[in-house]
Amino acid sequence: MTENQERVGRRLIVTGGAGFIGSNFVRHWCQTYPGDRVVVLDALTYAGNRQNLADLEEKANLRFVKGDICDRSLVDGLLKEETIDTIAHFAAESHVDRSILGPGAFIQTNVVGTFTLLEAFRHHWPTLSTGDGQRPLFLHVSTDEVYGSLGPEDPAFSETTPYAPNSPYSASKAGSDHLARAYYHTYGMPTVITNCSNNYGPYHFPEKLIPLMCINMLLGKQLPVYGDGQNVRDWLYVIDHCRALDVVINKGKPGETYNIGGNNEVKNIDLVKTLCGLMDEMATELPAKPCEKLIAFVKDRPGHDRRYAIDATKIKTELGWEPSVTVEEGLRQTVEWYLTHRDWWEPLLSEEYQSYYRQVYSSGEE
Numbered sequence: 197m198t199e200n201q202e203r204v205g206r207r208l209i210v211t212g213g214a215g216f217i218g219s220n221f222v223r224h225w226c227q228t229y230p231g232d233r234v235v236v237l238d239a240l241t242y243a244g245n246r247q248n249l250a251d252l253e254e255k256a257n258l259r260f261v262k263g264d265i266c267d268r269s270l271v272d273g274l275l276k277e278e279t280i281d282t283i284a285h286f287a288a289e290s291h292v293d294r295s296i297l298g299p300g301a302f303i304q305t306n307v308v309g310t311f312t313l314l315e316a317f318r319h320h321w322p323t324l325s326t327g328d329g330q331r332p333l334f335l336h337v338s339t340d341e342v343y344g345s346l347g348p349e350d351p352a353f354s355e356t357t358p359y360a361p362n363s364p365y366s367a368s369k370a371g372s373d374h375l376a377r378a379y380y381h382t383y384g385m386p387t388v389i390t391n392c393s394n395n396y397g398p399y400h401f402p403e404k405l406i407p408l409m410c411i412n413m414l415l416g417k418q419l420p421v422y423g424d425g426q427n428v429r430d431w432l433y434v435i436d437h438c439r440a441l442d443v444v445i446n447k448g449k450p451g452e453t454y455n456i457g458g459n460n461e462v463k464n465i466d467l468v469k470t471l472c473g474l475m476d477e478m479a480t481e482l483p484a485k486p487c488e489k490l491i492a493f494v495k496d497r498p499g500h501d502r503r504y505a506i507d508a509t510k511i512k513t514e515l516g517w518e519p520s521v522t523v524e525e526g527l528r529q530t531v532e533w534y535l536t537h538r539d540w541w542e543p544l545l546s547e548e549y550q551s552y553y554r555q556v557y558s559s560g561e562e
């Protein structure tokens with residue numbers, strides 16, 4: 197398939213489509229393939245937000261269903277009623293710090309929820325008529341955190357790196373990856389797994405590093421850097437992740453795993469200082485300037501993985517994807533987005549969020 201005109205339309209369920217990456221993906225998909233049917237299935241947990249899809253609500257081909265991926269009869273009904281041929285599975289509990297405070301929800305959604313979807317699709321996909329060129333697919337969206345932590349000189353994670361998850365979050369994602377893999381090998385179900393590095397960009401919930409730092413700078417609050425700030429993450433602009441998933445859905449091979457990364461390894465402290473510089477430059481008014489004076493080294497996260505790095509050679513050579521946005525451009529656009537979307541993030545700083553924040557950060561500076 198080389199041109200959009202030649203492709204056969206898809207009918208997708210996007211689980212977690214009201215979350216950060218899911219909503220960016222739904223926007224990408226609706227804009228790129230306006231003829232496709234997109235059904236968003238999202239439980240609207242604290243991390244889900246219908247506002248993330250507000251600009252798309254008028255689209256006739258988009259349907260929003262509030263519901264839990266663990267609800268088998270709901271999932272069965274949607275698959276049948278909408279003759280779904282593709283599940284793009286984003287729904288998850290996604291924050292490491294919350295998984296440390298309460299792992300139960302992670303097991304329920306990430307493991308039991310993924311199992312429920314896999315079981316439902318196992319019974320559904322053979323009923324589809326593939327004569328018209330449709331290619332049923334279960335895309336399981338996962339993380340590089342399943343591979344564990346790297347030393348400074350270790351090679352980046354490849355698709356054959358053994359799994360060694362260290363947090364309840366990454367362990368639950370690893371469990372779901374293994375299930376998705378098993379459904380291909382055991383049942384021949386067309387399943388593809390992607391393992392991606394840290395995303396950033398618009399609609400990122402305030403609890404994660406980059407939005408938390410941007411919002412705290414705008415509020416003149418402390419910028420809490422865990423431990424010594426030397427932990428390394430690979431950062432990918434969320435739109436590039438969505439482009440990668442598009443390529444995987446259209447051209448990926450069932451049974452395969454694809455690593456997705458930005459080739460942007462950055463130490464946390466350097467990233468925070470870059471954000472401070474951008475905010476100083478771009479914000480017209482700030483409660484505290486320069487922002488760097490707000491940086492505080494705080495108690496480390498328990499079991500904090502030291503370094504993640506992704507070798508994304510396979511998706512580049514086999515499917516022709518590579519990132520298009522440099523980290524400099526992406527961070528600038530992200531700071532701009534948080535500066536101009538106060539009406540989006542302010543309501544998210546709810547009492548529940550403040551209570552979570554106190555639990556994680558109450559031990560204060562080191």
Ligand code: NAD
Binds near residue numbers: 218286340
């Ligand atoms: P997010 O927390 O922003 O969004 C998760 C969404 O899932 C929310 O809309 C939430 O309401 C929904 N959800 C949660 N439990 C549900 C349930 N039981 N039933 C239905 N919906 C439910 O997460 P995100 O950052 O957008 O991540 C999406 C996926 O990508 C996750 O699977 C995550 O593991 C993976 N991932 C994330 C990153 C990252 O940097 N954020 C990187 C790699 C992979």
Ligand code: TYD
Binds near residue numbers: 420429
């Ligand atoms: P995060 O955005 O939670 O993503 P992940 O844990 O999935 O990589 O955190 C990114 C890095 O930033 C991670 O090394 C932890 C660190 N961090 C802080 O130093 N301070 C913070 O307040 C947060 C939320 C994260």
